[in-house]
Amino acid sequence: MKGFVKLLMVCAILPICLAEQSDLQVDRHSLFYVYTALSKAVSAPGVFEFTAMGLLDDRKIDYYNSEKKVKIPEQKWMKERLPADYWEKGTQSRKSKEQWFKVNVNILMERMRQNNSDVHVLMWRHGCVADKMADGSFKFVRGVDAYSYDSDDFLSFDDASMQWVAPVDEAIPTKKKWDGVPILNQYTKGYLEKECVDWLKTFSEYGETDIKDKANDSPPDVHLFAKEYKSPDTLNLNCMATRFYPKDIRVTILKAKKSVKEGNMNDVMPNGDGTYQVKIMIQAQRSEMNDYECVVEHRTLPNKQIVKVWTKDGVLCPDNSDNNGSFMSGAAVGVLVTLILMIPLGICGFFAYRKGLFGYLKVQNGLH
Missing domain, CATH: 2.60.40.10 (Immunoglobulins)
Incomplete structure (x- = not known):
């Protein structure tokens, strides 16, 4: 269980870890999602085998867990501005990802020669960072598509080379398989640089008034x-x-x-x-x-x-x-405690609404 506790502490600062240096005059924004899957149920209140959460500028915008199995808005403006079919399709997408993660956690446990005596965690971080320009457009800065297993880096996408990077030997079979599907890598790059930025711009515009109301400019x-x-x-x-x-x-x-x-x-x-x-x-x-x-x-x-x-x-x-x-x-302190409790709930939550091609490819191309 020590590894699980370590993971909670690492993920408690995940949204911040995803930020990067920017010019003080640049209005930088981020949209990240992370799926979190446990290898087995944990007997603790509010802890679920699978969760997903969306984060816009470090603020939770949507949520899903394996108990209720419904993607729900976490901001009033998300509920008001997005149509019902967005949430319906998002729910179906996250249900399919839940099944994908269940299969692949077991694959990794077998590959790592682990048994089910301890809790193991597979996480997927995915999203983008962009700068809002003077004309209101958003300029891509960087994207993230990365997997971790038991809090250690497992696999990540290099946007420049359109190749997967395997920092551990156990990830090499997956890298070879995914790199062998060029359309998957092309779509991943396209999503990070274009589709994710488009959603980031949309969500930022929807929530701009709400965010400003909650946090006015304030000197340090x-x-x-x-x-x-x-x-x-x-x-x-x-x-x-x-x-x-x-x-x-x-x-x-x-x-x-x-x-x-x-x-x-x-x-x-x-x-x-x-x-x-x-x-x-x-x-x-x-x-x-x-x-x-x-x-x-x-x-x-x-x-x-x-x-x-x-x-x-x-x-x-x-x-x-x-x-x-x-x-x-x-x-x-209150936020940190809340985040630690929410990690299994998905403090690293993932996925704005996407079309089915990428989800299909991921299901067809598991970690095995």
Whole structure:
């Protein structure tokens, strides 16, 4: 069961792991889905053998599980703007994927020489990232089509070469089989670069008003902390920005005015109230503490950036002070707990409505 717990922690930050660095002036959006299948039922409330969830800019937009077997909207605007047949066809698609995953979890267990004494998890992440341009169009940045098994990478699609990448020997038979079906790889590339971006644009436009109502532009609160690391002479210097929106931000730690550590969008986490938080850290000698400063750049700031310096003369600042705003705010803790509980429910949920060709090809071309 240890591997299962590890998987929950990894997936709790999955939506953030799917983000990437962008220019602060770029309005970047993402649409991701992930299917999650367990090798057997788990005796725990709210945990299902199969789940799927859609995520638009890290917000849940639809959901399916193996108990109710119905794809349902999770946002009011999804329910209002999309016709009934969207949900009917989406339900049928996810039912077929549920069966596909059930078969292929067993195939992988056999390939890995595993028995059914433990819980094994097969997950499929799929989606795209795109930038919204000044004219309202969306420009493709990157796509993801990747499988993991028991929290380890198993198989992923390389969009540039239109080939599958097998990081482990057990995935090589599947890679060879799927690469042997050119139409499958062509469709995968087409979906990631075109169809997924089209749905991302549509969903973003549908939910734009709702999202803005929930999270208005907000400048970051910036806090610096320092703690001893292994010895009194060595410190962990932490720079934390929180309660900001939109998500795009740049946080840089400087030493003597030169950059020594820069965060990226992979470090950004949701607070749960529509705002975000990020924290980066470096190790430094106490005697050099006065040489360090943190620069936070965000488009809501009056001068587009704010600069803060650590407490002078080696005076430590504990990073567990509620008065200064801890990294894991109450809202964030609540979100993390919820996400961990929801992982088997599908925090990595997958699939906006698609036509039947790709689903058919996937069923015909299993992992065996």
